[in-house]
Amino acid sequence: MRKLIAGNWKMNGLASSLEEIETLKGLTGGAACDIVVCPPFTLIEKAAQQARGSHIAIGAQDCHTKTSGAFTSDISAAMLCEAGARFVILGHSERRAVYHETNMIVARKATAAQEAGLASIICVGETRAERDEGIALDVVRRQLRGSLPIAAASANTAIAYEPVWAIGTGLVPTIDQIDEVHRSLRQILEQELGQEGRLVRILYGGSVKSSNASSIFDVPDVNGALVGGASLKASDFAEIISAAA
Numbered sequence: 065m066r067k068l069i070a071g072n073w074k075m076n077g078l079a080s081s082l083e084e085i086e087t088l089k090g091l092t093g094g095a096a097c098d099i100v101v102c103p104p105f106t107l108i109e110k111a112a113q114q115a116r117g118s119h120i121a122i123g124a125q126d127c128h129t130k131t132s133g134a135f136t137s138d139i140s141a142a143m144l145c146e147a148g149a150r151f152v153i154l155g156h157s158e159r160r161a162v163y164h165e166t167n168m169i170v171a172r173k174a175t176a177a178q179e180a181g182l183a184s185i186i187c188v189g190e191t192r193a194e195r196d197e198g199i200a201l202d203v204v205r206r207q208l209r210g211s212l213p214i215a216a217a218s219a220n221t222a223i224a225y226e227p228v229w230a231i232g233t234g235l236v237p238t239i240d241q242i243d244e245v246h247r248s249l250r251q252i253l254e255q256e257l258g259q260e261g262r263l264v265r266i267l268y269g270g271s272v273k274s275s276n277a278s279s280i281f282d283v284p285d286v287n288g289a290l291v292g293g294a295s296l297k298a299s300d301f302a303e304i305i306s307a308a309a
Protein backbone atom coordinates (compact mmCIF):
# COMPACT_ATOMS: atom_id res chain seq x y z
CA MET A 65 0.00 0.00 0.00
CA ARG A 66 1.35 3.46 -0.89
CA LYS A 67 2.19 5.28 2.32
CA LEU A 68 0.70 8.66 3.26
CA ILE A 69 2.93 11.10 5.13
CA ALA A 70 1.08 14.13 6.47
CA GLY A 71 2.58 17.11 8.24
CA ASN A 72 0.42 18.94 10.77
CA TRP A 73 1.80 22.42 11.32
CA LYS A 74 -0.78 23.06 14.10
CA MET A 75 -0.83 26.77 15.08
CA ASN A 76 2.56 27.46 13.53
CA GLY A 77 3.52 29.33 10.41
CA LEU A 78 3.34 32.77 8.85
CA ALA A 79 3.66 33.57 5.15
CA SER A 80 7.44 33.23 5.41
CA SER A 81 7.00 29.55 6.37
CA LEU A 82 5.76 28.79 2.87
CA GLU A 83 9.41 28.63 1.86
CA GLU A 84 9.43 25.26 3.60
CA ILE A 85 6.93 23.94 1.04
CA GLU A 86 9.14 25.18 -1.78
CA THR A 87 12.13 23.41 -0.22
CA LEU A 88 10.09 20.26 0.39
CA LYS A 89 9.10 20.13 -3.27
CA GLY A 90 12.75 20.07 -4.22
CA LEU A 91 13.76 17.52 -1.60
CA THR A 92 10.98 15.00 -2.21
CA GLY A 93 10.36 14.99 -5.98
CA GLY A 94 9.71 11.44 -7.13
CA ALA A 95 9.07 10.10 -3.59
CA ALA A 96 7.11 6.86 -3.72
CA CYS A 97 4.52 7.97 -1.17
CA ASP A 98 1.74 10.53 -0.87
CA ILE A 99 2.71 13.76 0.87
CA VAL A 100 0.33 16.23 2.54
CA VAL A 101 1.13 19.47 4.36
CA CYS A 102 -1.56 20.89 6.67
CA PRO A 103 -0.75 24.51 7.50
CA PRO A 104 -3.07 26.76 9.54
CA PHE A 105 -6.22 28.04 7.77
CA THR A 106 -4.62 31.39 6.94
CA LEU A 107 -1.97 29.78 4.73
CA ILE A 108 -4.05 27.18 2.90
CA GLU A 109 -4.80 29.17 -0.22
CA LYS A 110 -1.22 30.39 -0.67
CA ALA A 111 0.19 26.95 0.13
CA ALA A 112 -2.13 25.35 -2.42
CA GLN A 113 -1.01 27.85 -5.07
CA GLN A 114 2.57 27.07 -4.25
CA ALA A 115 2.06 23.31 -4.35
CA ARG A 116 -0.04 23.37 -7.54
CA GLY A 117 1.25 20.96 -10.15
CA SER A 118 3.59 19.29 -7.65
CA HIS A 119 3.40 15.97 -5.79
CA ILE A 120 2.47 17.73 -2.52
CA ALA A 121 -1.17 18.08 -1.47
CA ILE A 122 -2.43 20.63 1.02
CA GLY A 123 -4.72 19.81 3.91
CA ALA A 124 -6.53 21.62 6.72
CA GLN A 125 -6.61 20.86 10.45
CA ASP A 126 -10.37 20.95 11.06
CA CYS A 127 -13.71 21.78 9.44
CA HIS A 128 -17.29 22.39 10.54
CA THR A 129 -20.07 19.82 10.32
CA LYS A 130 -22.25 22.17 8.25
CA THR A 131 -21.78 23.70 4.81
CA SER A 132 -22.62 27.28 5.87
CA GLY A 133 -24.54 29.23 8.50
CA ALA A 134 -24.26 31.37 11.61
CA PHE A 135 -21.16 29.74 13.10
CA THR A 136 -18.81 32.60 13.92
CA SER A 137 -15.14 31.80 13.23
CA ASP A 138 -15.83 28.35 11.82
CA ILE A 139 -14.81 27.13 8.37
CA SER A 140 -16.69 24.63 6.22
CA ALA A 141 -15.26 21.80 4.18
CA ALA A 142 -16.49 23.47 0.98
CA MET A 143 -14.51 26.62 1.89
CA LEU A 144 -11.38 24.55 2.45
CA CYS A 145 -11.88 22.79 -0.84
CA GLU A 146 -12.29 26.09 -2.65
CA ALA A 147 -9.09 27.35 -1.03
CA GLY A 148 -7.24 24.36 -2.49
CA ALA A 149 -7.21 21.83 0.36
CA ARG A 150 -7.60 18.16 -0.53
CA PHE A 151 -7.35 16.67 2.98
CA VAL A 152 -8.54 17.58 6.46
CA ILE A 153 -7.34 16.32 9.85
CA LEU A 154 -10.32 15.60 12.11
CA GLY A 155 -10.69 14.61 15.75
CA HIS A 156 -7.13 15.48 16.74
CA SER A 157 -6.72 14.94 20.48
CA GLU A 158 -5.88 18.62 20.90
CA ARG A 159 -9.41 19.34 19.64
CA ARG A 160 -11.16 16.39 21.29
CA ALA A 161 -9.74 17.54 24.65
CA VAL A 162 -10.09 21.32 24.40
CA TYR A 163 -13.28 21.64 22.33
CA HIS A 164 -14.98 18.50 23.66
CA GLU A 165 -15.29 16.97 20.21
CA THR A 166 -17.13 13.69 20.52
CA ASN A 167 -16.88 10.76 18.12
CA MET A 168 -20.27 11.74 16.72
CA ILE A 169 -19.10 15.27 15.92
CA VAL A 170 -15.95 13.88 14.27
CA ALA A 171 -18.08 11.50 12.18
CA ARG A 172 -20.34 14.37 11.09
CA LYS A 173 -17.33 16.48 10.16
CA ALA A 174 -15.87 13.58 8.19
CA THR A 175 -19.15 13.15 6.34
CA ALA A 176 -19.22 16.90 5.56
CA ALA A 177 -15.63 16.68 4.34
CA GLN A 178 -16.45 13.72 2.13
CA GLU A 179 -19.45 15.53 0.62
CA ALA A 180 -17.23 18.52 -0.20
CA GLY A 181 -14.61 16.30 -1.84
CA LEU A 182 -12.01 16.31 0.93
CA ALA A 183 -10.32 13.20 2.31
CA SER A 184 -10.28 12.98 6.12
CA ILE A 185 -7.44 11.92 8.38
CA ILE A 186 -9.36 10.84 11.48
CA CYS A 187 -7.34 10.77 14.71
CA VAL A 188 -7.79 8.32 17.56
CA GLY A 189 -5.60 7.64 20.58
CA GLU A 190 -5.58 6.84 24.26
CA THR A 191 -4.34 8.98 27.14
CA ARG A 192 -1.52 7.86 29.44
CA ALA A 193 -4.05 7.03 32.15
CA GLU A 194 -6.07 4.87 29.74
CA ARG A 195 -2.95 2.97 28.67
CA ASP A 196 -1.90 2.45 32.28
CA GLU A 197 -5.40 1.16 33.05
CA GLY A 198 -5.04 -1.41 30.25
CA ILE A 199 -7.95 -0.02 28.20
CA ALA A 200 -6.01 1.54 25.28
CA LEU A 201 -7.39 -0.90 22.71
CA ASP A 202 -10.98 -0.46 23.91
CA VAL A 203 -10.63 3.31 23.73
CA VAL A 204 -9.20 3.50 20.20
CA ARG A 205 -11.60 0.87 18.86
CA ARG A 206 -14.57 2.79 20.23
CA GLN A 207 -13.23 6.07 18.87
CA LEU A 208 -12.71 4.56 15.42
CA ARG A 209 -16.17 2.95 15.25
CA GLY A 210 -17.85 6.17 16.33
CA SER A 211 -15.83 8.56 14.16
CA LEU A 212 -16.17 7.00 10.70
CA PRO A 213 -18.16 8.99 8.13
CA ILE A 214 -21.13 7.62 6.25
CA ALA A 215 -19.77 5.68 3.24
CA ALA A 216 -16.19 5.67 4.49
CA ALA A 217 -13.81 4.32 1.86
CA SER A 218 -10.08 4.21 1.30
CA ALA A 219 -10.32 7.10 -1.16
CA ASN A 220 -11.82 9.50 1.37
CA THR A 221 -10.66 8.26 4.78
CA ALA A 222 -7.37 7.59 6.54
CA ILE A 223 -6.96 6.91 10.25
CA ALA A 224 -4.18 8.26 12.46
CA TYR A 225 -3.34 6.44 15.68
CA GLU A 226 -1.89 9.09 17.96
CA PRO A 227 -1.39 8.10 21.59
CA VAL A 228 -2.04 11.38 23.42
CA TRP A 229 0.95 10.81 25.70
CA ALA A 230 3.30 10.52 22.70
CA ILE A 231 2.33 13.83 21.09
CA GLY A 232 5.11 16.39 21.35
CA THR A 233 6.72 14.57 24.29
CA GLY A 234 9.50 12.59 22.62
CA LEU A 235 7.88 9.44 24.04
CA VAL A 236 6.97 6.74 21.53
CA PRO A 237 5.14 3.45 22.16
CA THR A 238 7.15 0.29 21.64
CA ILE A 239 6.99 -1.29 18.20
CA ASP A 240 4.89 -4.10 19.72
CA GLN A 241 2.40 -1.60 21.15
CA ILE A 242 2.09 0.19 17.78
CA ASP A 243 1.69 -3.17 16.04
CA GLU A 244 -1.02 -4.27 18.47
CA VAL A 245 -3.06 -1.09 18.06
CA HIS A 246 -2.75 -0.92 14.28
CA ARG A 247 -3.78 -4.58 13.90
CA SER A 248 -6.75 -3.93 16.12
CA LEU A 249 -7.78 -0.85 14.13
CA ARG A 250 -7.47 -2.86 10.91
CA GLN A 251 -9.85 -5.46 12.36
CA ILE A 252 -12.42 -2.78 13.11
CA LEU A 253 -12.05 -1.29 9.63
CA GLU A 254 -12.62 -4.72 8.09
CA GLN A 255 -15.65 -5.32 10.28
CA GLU A 256 -17.13 -1.92 9.43
CA LEU A 257 -16.15 -1.60 5.77
CA GLY A 258 -15.51 -5.15 4.56
CA GLN A 259 -12.93 -5.51 1.80
CA GLU A 260 -12.51 -1.72 1.60
CA GLY A 261 -11.36 -1.73 5.22
CA ARG A 262 -8.14 -3.46 4.14
CA LEU A 263 -7.26 -0.49 1.94
CA VAL A 264 -7.83 2.37 4.38
CA ARG A 265 -4.46 3.76 5.42
CA ILE A 266 -3.64 3.74 9.12
CA LEU A 267 -1.00 6.31 10.04
CA TYR A 268 0.99 6.49 13.24
CA GLY A 269 1.49 9.89 14.92
CA GLY A 270 3.31 11.01 18.07
CA SER A 271 6.96 12.12 18.22
CA VAL A 272 7.84 10.70 14.79
CA LYS A 273 11.35 11.77 13.80
CA SER A 274 13.88 10.70 11.21
CA SER A 275 15.60 8.57 13.88
CA ASN A 276 12.54 6.40 14.65
CA ALA A 277 10.60 6.61 11.36
CA SER A 278 12.08 3.53 9.65
CA SER A 279 11.35 1.15 12.51
CA ILE A 280 7.79 2.49 12.79
CA PHE A 281 7.24 2.15 9.02
CA ASP A 282 8.40 -1.46 9.19
CA VAL A 283 5.30 -2.38 11.22
CA PRO A 284 2.99 -4.16 8.73
CA ASP A 285 -0.19 -2.16 9.37
CA VAL A 286 1.53 1.22 9.59
CA ASN A 287 0.67 2.89 6.30
CA GLY A 288 2.19 6.29 6.93
CA ALA A 289 2.61 8.97 9.56
CA LEU A 290 0.99 12.12 10.89
CA VAL A 291 3.91 14.30 11.89
CA GLY A 292 3.72 17.43 14.04
CA GLY A 293 6.92 19.15 15.18
CA ALA A 294 9.20 17.40 12.70
CA SER A 295 7.08 18.57 9.75
CA LEU A 296 7.81 22.26 10.33
CA LYS A 297 11.26 22.12 8.78
CA ALA A 298 11.38 20.78 5.23
CA SER A 299 14.71 19.01 5.73
CA ASP A 300 13.45 17.09 8.81
CA PHE A 301 10.16 16.22 7.15
CA ALA A 302 11.91 15.10 3.96
CA GLU A 303 14.02 12.61 5.96
CA ILE A 304 10.85 11.03 7.36
CA ILE A 305 9.36 10.92 3.86
CA SER A 306 12.46 9.27 2.54
CA ALA A 307 12.24 6.62 5.31
CA ALA A 308 8.68 5.86 4.14
CA ALA A 309 9.51 5.80 0.48
Ligand SMILES: O=C[C@H](O)COP(=O)(O)O
Binds near residue numbers: 226293
Ligand atom coordinates in the same frame (compact mmCIF):
# COMPACT_ATOMS: atom_id res chain seq x y z
O1 LIG B 1 -0.69 15.77 14.40
C1 LIG B 1 0.44 15.46 14.78
C2 LIG B 1 0.64 14.89 16.08
O2 LIG B 1 -0.08 15.51 17.08
C3 LIG B 1 2.06 14.55 16.43
O3 LIG B 1 2.78 15.67 16.87
P1 LIG B 1 4.35 15.49 17.17
O4 LIG B 1 4.93 14.83 15.95
O5 LIG B 1 4.83 16.88 17.37
O6 LIG B 1 4.45 14.61 18.37
